[in-house]
Amino acid sequence: MVTSDPVSLNHPVVVGITGASGAVIARELIDTLLNRKHSVIAVASNAARMVWQEELDEPYNQAVARWLEHPRFRQYAISDLFASIASGTTPTAGMVIAPASMNSVASIAHGLTPNLVLRAADVTLKERRRLVLIPRETPLHAIHLENMLTLSRMGAVILPPEPPFYLKPLDIDGVVRFVVQRALVALGLTDALPDDLQYQDRQR
Template sequence: MADNGKRLIIAITGASGAVYGLRALELLRDQPVETHLVLSRAGERTLVEETGRSVSSVRDLADRQYPAADIGAAIASGSYITAGMLVAPCSIRTMGEIATGVTASLVSRAADVVLKERRRLVLMVRETPLHTGHLRTMTALSEMGAVIAPPVPAFYTRPKDVDDLVTQTVARMLDLFDVAVPDLRRWRAED
């Protein structure tokens, strides 16, 4: 376990935006956080198509990784202590499974455990536009304690490229777990 005893689950699902989960793993490499990765089957495909990275190279970034079908994994139990879970990106299907308690995969089971144990669950829901059913599901999850955090770029940082936008967005998500990424540009930090 990391020096500070913090474990964080990172899930990558099939929604567009696999780079967010990838960047979270990259940023956490220099942090005292033990990372536990689970990729959905659709997440694996999206990761390869959008980033050109192999699944194995991304799995290698995590301290521990689990197959999506392994419902007996450590992260599927409430007795296994974690700081919570970041689903980056979070597909609408995954969001629906979590909201209803239908744990068809390790991603939704681990998220369900995080919620029932009252730990931090951050969902980077990656869909637009949203219909009323999506919004109702988000409301239900928020009422259960999840943080709904669509990847919305911060332009006050004056990003130079997409990489800057991704890094800033993911670093803000990691703030939600009290993981401070060095060099994160903050609003009016120079004042």
């Protein structure tokens, strides 16, 4: 079970970015956290940077330069296993992997930690902190599902980026914002979704 120590909310949120499609989710998540004055530590895999280049108009290094204007932002290289977040002695408010590739999901589920994203996730689990995974794959076969079930049983939150069809009409940006807000709720950084992202009964 994860803990919900309110003091931890003053600690940084770790954002891991892997090579699955959905880089826009990571960008929106970090932007939102910084705009809400939460500290962020980001780690992106090499594959994540390649996907980012393909999917977004803003290069990853340009986004990092923009985030570095915030005193609450820090990033580590994927190979830096001496980084502070590789140790459980460094307090954090939890971790989000957005997007989470199936390779990363499988590695975390089986305790394999060859890079900093995976090591930080392993630390988050062993310290009973909140770990939120936003997996990007479809359809899912049995091994994908079993790996996610294993992580769920360990206390991780599996948060697929599903569109909220009840909020019609909603464009891609709206879906991304919805998923990011759900991640913040899962981290315990907010109690509820904004009014415009909550389901409200409508007269037909």
